[in-house]
Amino acid sequence: MSENEISFSDQLKKIAVKSLLGFQTVLVFGLGRRLGIFDYLQEKGSEETLEVSFTIDEIVQEMNLDPTYLDSWLHMAITCGLFELDDSCERCLKTAPYIYPLLVDRNNIFYMGDILGGFYYMAPYQSEFLENFKTGKRMDYFDLPYEVRIDVTKMSAILGKRVIEIFSNSCEESDKILQEGGFLLEIGCGYGFNLKNWVEKYPQAHFVGIDIDNQAIDHTKSLIAEHNWQEQVKVENIELNEYFQHYDFRKELRFDVVLLNQVLHEMEPKGNYRQLVFNDIYSLLKDEGILIVGETMIPGIFAPDQARYFEIMHKWFEVGIGSHFYDKDTFMEFIKTTPFKNAELIFDDRDYIWVISK
Numbered sequence: 226m227s228e229n230e231i232s233f234s235d236q237l238k239k240i241a242v243k244s245l246l247g248f249q250t251v252l253v254f255g256l257g258r259r260l261g262i263f264d265y266l267q268e269k270g271s272e273e274t275l276e277v278s279f280t281i282d283e284i285v286q287e288m289n290l291d292p293t294y295l296d297s298w299l300h301m302a303i304t305c306g307l308f309e310l311d312d313s314c315e316r317c318l319k320t321a322p323y324i325y326p327l328l329v330d331r332n333n334i335f336y337m338g339d340i341l342g343g344f345y346y347m348a349p350y351q352s353e354f355l356e357n358f359k360t361g362k363r364m365d366y367f368d369l370p371y372e373v374r375i376d377v378t379k380m381s382a383i384l385g386k387r388v389i390e391i392f393s394n395s396c397e398e399s400d401k402i403l404q405e406g407g408f409l410l411e412i413g414c415g416y417g418f419n420l421k422n423w424v425e426k427y428p429q430a431h432f433v434g435i436d437i438d439n440q441a442i443d444h445t446k447s448l449i450a451e452h453n454w455q456e457q458v459k460v461e462n463i464e465l466n467e468y469f470q471h472y473d474f475r476k477e478l479r480f481d482v483v484l485l486n487q488v489l490h491e492m493e494p495k496g497n498y499r500q501l502v503f504n505d506i507y508s509l510l511k512d513e514g515i516l517i518v519g520e521t522m523i524p525g526i527f528a529p530d531q532a533r534y535f536e537i538m539h540k541w542f543e544v545g546i547g548s549h550f551y552d553k554d555t556f557m558e559f560i561k562t563t564p565f566k567n568a569e570l571i572f573d574d575r576d577y578i579w580v581i582s583k
């Protein structure tokens with residue numbers, strides 16, 4: 226058989242092993258997470274090592290779960306590689322080395338728990354998907370349950386951590402301004418996870434976060450109260466244009482940095498809504514201020530070598546809520562329709578941010 230010839234067994238592995246087991250991994254992981262099994266094991270383990278040994282009886286008793294379901298779930302979870310048999314004790318299991326941290330440790334740079342969790346949440350919406358494929362209809366983001374919306378923004382905040390790193394390494398002047406004080410506005414701050422990372426990075430700066438999701442703003446307020454950040458961080462459940470209309474330019478300073486992290490693709494793509502958003506941002510920024518955009522740039526289907534697996538997943542994951550993404554060229558085209566003069570895509574390894582100025 227020549228090197229390029231397609232073999233049945235390779236094709237079978239591709240679909241039967243990769244896809245079927247992958248699908249089971251999503252389901253098994255998502256269910257285990259909702260049941261709180263991973264939280265239980267994480268609490269049982271130490272901070273240093275995520276390797277935890279346990280018995281089936283222990284989970285049944287501690288978590289009050291049905292033994293038959295648990296046995297079946299664990300069996301599949303072992304097959305999917307989440308757990309392994311632990312030979313050091315009788316009838317024990319353990320979390321799988323290297324793999325398990327990728328599923329539960331948000332500080333791991335290859336952390337994938339929220340992505341698997343996100344796809345798990347897609348499963349119950351298949352009937353809507355079927356209908357929407359035929360009609361082109363979209364689901365409303367706000368019809369998604371609280372549990373889903375909060376997990377989705379945890380995912381964005383992880384991407385946001387790289388945005389902070391790239392910003393602080395490449396935008397020296399703005400970084401210095403925030404270190405010494407300065408004002409940052411996050412539009413679409415969600416549940417506050419991303420804003421929290423910025424406040425921790427720049428404890429001298431002042432922050433405003435706005436979002437149209439009132440439950441998200443309530444959650445952000447509770448984070449602020451928990452850390453006693455009331456003086457430094459203000460948040461409001463308000464749409465940007467309304468915020469702009471009420472902004473008192475005589476009394477309040479404009480912003481040094483405005484941040485849009487994983488928000489733009491969710492904004493209405495039709496008409497000129499996004500242009501209006503950028504007009505408002507332009508007016509709210511100081512003359513030397515910068516707009517930081519953390520967005521997944523997704524090349525089209527016929528530029529496959531340019532797109533990464535994660536980026537394509539992002540597009541597929543959000544198609545049902547009408548998210549609309551750009552690639553580098555279409556984003557530049559969009560910027561030309563706004564008052565901003567400069568937009569630079571800054572890479573750090575494989576991650577990137579847009580830095581946009583007047």
Ligand SMILES: C[S@@+](CC[C@H](N)C(=O)[O-])C[C@H]1O[C@@H](n2cnc3c(N)ncnc32)[C@H](O)[C@@H]1O
Nearest residue numbers: 378381382413414415419436437438486488491
């Ligand atoms: C994926 S979350 C990102 C949250 C946060 N920026 C982060 O990085 O963790 C997107 C957020 O944008 C908000 N959003 C969407 N459209 C918006 C708009 N037009 N104005 C303000 N917020 C908006 C949503 O409510 C949601 O909380």
